[in-house]
Amino acid sequence: MLKSIFQESASSNISFTSILICSLVSLLLGLAISYTHKKTSRYSKNFLITLAILPVLVQSVMIMVNGNLGTSVAILGAFGLVRFRSMPGTSKEILSVFFAMTIGLATGIGHIVFAIIIAIIVILAMIIFAKTRIFNQDESERILKITVPDNMDYNNMFDEIFKKYLKSYKVGNIKTVNMGSLFEITYEIKFNEELNDKDFIDELRIKNGNLKISLSQKLDESEF
Secondary structure, eight states: OOOOTTTTSOGGGOOHHHHHHHHHHHHHHHHHHHHHHHHHSOOOHHHHHHHHHHHHHHHHHHHHTTTOHHHHHHHHHHHHHHTTSSSOOOHHHHHHHHHHHHHHHHHHTTOHHHHHHHHHHHHHHHHHHHHSSTTOOOTTEEEEEEEEETTSOOTTTTHHHHHHHEEEEEEEEEEEETTTTEEEEEEEEEEOSSOOHHHHHHHHHHHHTTOOEEEEEOOOTTOO
16 A cells, blocks of 8 residues: 555656656645635635645655655755755744655655555645644743843842732843943843733833833744
């Protein structure tokens, strides 16, 4: 059932029909990967086109190197890094790229049925994880950034307010801003069940002299 369609012939004498079948399957599965990424994550049109075409290109490389897995992986590893040279990709984008490459590797050595089975399993998993709350972030977890003057002792300065509104908190980062005249302190916080953003921020503003305060959701890099 999972035999390669190239198995009965030498890799150097692959028939045109076999190549055409593999290419069509690669393109169809690439379109399925692209559509799944579109429905489960943020996207750009160019990235979706890349995902749709990538399995065909990977398959072509596999056929050109006569199914040599070591050579093809080395080449494709370099290709995969091109996407992320100038702009960092999210974990979800990296997943989709490697998913598309995996399908191309499978079809490139003629394992059509295997590629289809893996594609169906992974696509179903991506949709289920995206549509359910299995890995949803706790909405009470936030990132708090408070700006204070450089002459102010910020250690334990906000503890009383934090104990009133938060379940937990910890300092994530401290840096100078505005040519060193201000400190920006970043906290990872978790609110109590009775969340009141406005009252919380108002009390902090009194403490920090009404300088800049920002409260945001924790970044979800994976974007599922």
